[in-house]
Amino acid sequence: AKVRAINVNGTQNIANAAKRIDAKMVYLSTDYVFDGQGTQPWEPDCKDYKPLNVYGQTKLDGELAVANTLDKYFIVRIAWVFGVNGA
Template sequence: MKVFVTGVNGQLGHDVMNELAKRGYEGVGSDLAPEYAGVNDGTAVTKAPYMSLDITDADAVDKVITEVNPDVIIHCAAWTAVDMAEDDDKVAAVRKVNVGGTQNIANVAKKLDVPMVYLSTDYVFDGQGTKPWEPDFKGYKPLNVYGETKLGGEKAVSDTLDKYFIVRIAWVFGINGHNFIKTMLKVGTNHDEVKVVDDQIGTP
């Protein structure tokens, strides 16, 4: 089985590619850079086929993914800088990537009649619940641009495709990219005392 993966230079795409290799699947990675630009840790993702792709370019998305002709598409690419997404001069770009880019990929998945896995976020909700949300719960209440645009991506997928999976994840960490755990380890090496917010509950 051949799987096309977006965003492999990021934290999530890096690990998805490696997990596919462990399971014996052929992963074809893509991202904006001309060549793989994630951490060079010698794992499978660093040696896998790679395609440079701007997901906001509909024609390029159609051309590249059609040429690869995958059996499945896993869409990990996204604008994930949550705080920066709130800047007025960044909102249009965030929407272009998280909604428009996702729509472009969903369109090709429909054309090729292949399933698409879309990695979304708990930010589509307001975080005020007292128990886990049910998988089909529709009480969306995003509180920021990132959440709004990831919800827009979810709708692009569900409105376009019959064959899809939407997976909402949070507190992601890995060897590649930035994350809370790395930040805490770094801060811990050069501060005698570290104060961290304690009003969030998550599962890394």
């Protein structure tokens, strides 16, 4: 519930505020919105979502909140920003 509150509801609140002031929004998402089973890189506007866990689903729901609320936005999907397992 806490992850959903942050990644979905919090994102929706920010998107609503951006819409009110006609601002562009940047949303940092994750490659976890996909299942990682593809054989080629995903295209930038790929809609073949297959989240494998709650985190991926809530980040996807955050992306959709932004896309369904705003006309001016950027969604950036990143992986391995930091951590003991990253290279």
